[in-house]
Amino acid sequence: MIAKKRFATPFIFWIIAGTVIPLISIAYYGFTSREGGFTFSNIMAMFQHDHLQALGLSLLLAFISTVICLALAFPMAMVLRESKYGKQGFLIFVIILPMWMNFLLRTMAWQVLLERQGVINSLFAAIGLPRQEMMNTPGAIVLGMVYDFLPFMILPIYNTVSKIDNHLIEASYDLGASKFKTYTKVIIPLAVPGIVSGITMVFIPALTTFVISNMLGGGKINLIGNIIEQEFTVNSNWYLGSGLSLVMMVFIIASMLLLQKFDKTGGQNLI
């Protein structure tokens, strides 16, 4: 055991350098005013009207994206589960394939597609439909989020549903359950751990993203991620940026705790 612990040492340094120190410095900046004294104003700044609006919109868009991802991923995971072994590997490969491309590049591709002079509008024009304003809308941002984060929903759900013993599903039918009841009473409850980690892995990056909203929202739609980013980069106000980040962290921890309530099977807690 002692020998094994020694191998963990590099990881402990990594945690200290990559997690503990940044957290402490964000906490320090968050509670410090520009003049150097202790203050709550950076935290309370979240309750300013435009910040609250951005937070509300972020929560809404992240929520919608998560729901759409879940609605797409669960059936996909079930299809993967049912498919034959050789085919399974190929399908998973196809799902992961876009992740091999750079995240910015993928999002930029949607710009090209959605623009006023873009690919989709050209197609519309060609068949005589009016050009649509698709860029710089909340819809475009949700689309980008779903596109970028969908694999993170499919993989954990697939991982749990693929481990559900087929005998359990057969037992459900054997005991007289319909297909619908088999889903609601057996398959979905057993998939909860995967659903919970899928939701966490989509909702949290969607809530804090600023790249997708920058590229597909054209700077016109401000999410809370954009505001925090601007405080750090444009306004060079690390204090306010850190304060807002701390509030976001509270939201994220709260949502994770809420999710864990559903995961009765327990075992691997996320926090």
Place this chain on the structure above:
Amino acid sequence: MSELIRLESIVKRFDDTVVLNGIDLSVAENEFVTLLGPSGCGKTTTLRIIGGFEKPDEGRVFFDGKDITDMPANQRHINTVFQNYALFPHMNVGENIAFSMRVRNKPEQYIKDKIKYALKLVNLDGFENRRIDQLSGGQQQRIAMARAIVNEPRVLLLDEPLGALDLKLRQEMQYELVRLKKELGITFLYITHDQEEALTMSDKVVVMNEGYIQQEGTPEQIYDEPVNAFVADFIGDSNILDGQMIAERVVRIDGVDYPCIDGTEQGFPPGRPVDVVIRPEDIDIMPYGQGQFNGTIISKLFIGVHYEMLVQSENGEIEWLLQNYDQHDVGEKIGMKVDPENIQIMHKPKSEAESARELDL
């Protein structure tokens, strides 16, 4: 007894492998029928076809006179106890047992009473709120039974339900299963590869191999009169020997002629080569030279009740397996004798070419 389940020439293929090769089977109401065979013989597939989890490629399944071949599993009056029990891990014992009643929207009071009744039946009173992972293998097995019977099925399918239990528990559960069947008064269709389980519990044993039914009969019939070398070898220990009929009701084995009870009437005319089965407990030990043949004991094992010995025959190459209550030492020369009724004469398995020729006719 009226017929409850009938299989008519069931054929099942997985990809290109033929798993079931024209199975005909009839199960009567209130019968305890065991499908017995080595793994891969098709017994589980047969059960899954009756349960509705597999569709046969050819043939029909009848239940109580009605064709149920295309009826989905959740509409059949049949319940299954799965090999690994398949208890729902996210539900406690009570919820597991209640499952079939809840999906049918039975009243809660009825469900409560039924859970109590079922737990009492399997001797696990008061286990309602236990989690599944808190139960031992034997307890899980009982809960799986309880869950399957609250639905009041007319047939219970049991897929090697005792396979995962240790020997002592397995023997206890055999009595338990027979008791349960009597109390419930329903049909049991049981699957096992354990010949002892099959013989002790069943009214009827169906021996299967390579997708064919080899023999069907009471445990006594199967044990005493195996129809071929496979059945004889699979059920109990036996000496399976090459022989030839040399006269009416006389078979020659290893150079010695033995009177037997099978002759031309049973399809064994003089001159025909046959397989002969002699159970090891049916060989009597005599003083040297006084039996039908002589041999030297080359090994001896004590198996609890009796001794098991290998005897090298003086006449030839054959090693005989003997079981006897008396002890004899290795190296001792003995005489041996077999009574005519204990010599079981069987047809030699046909070579593939011969079977094909028969089909052409």
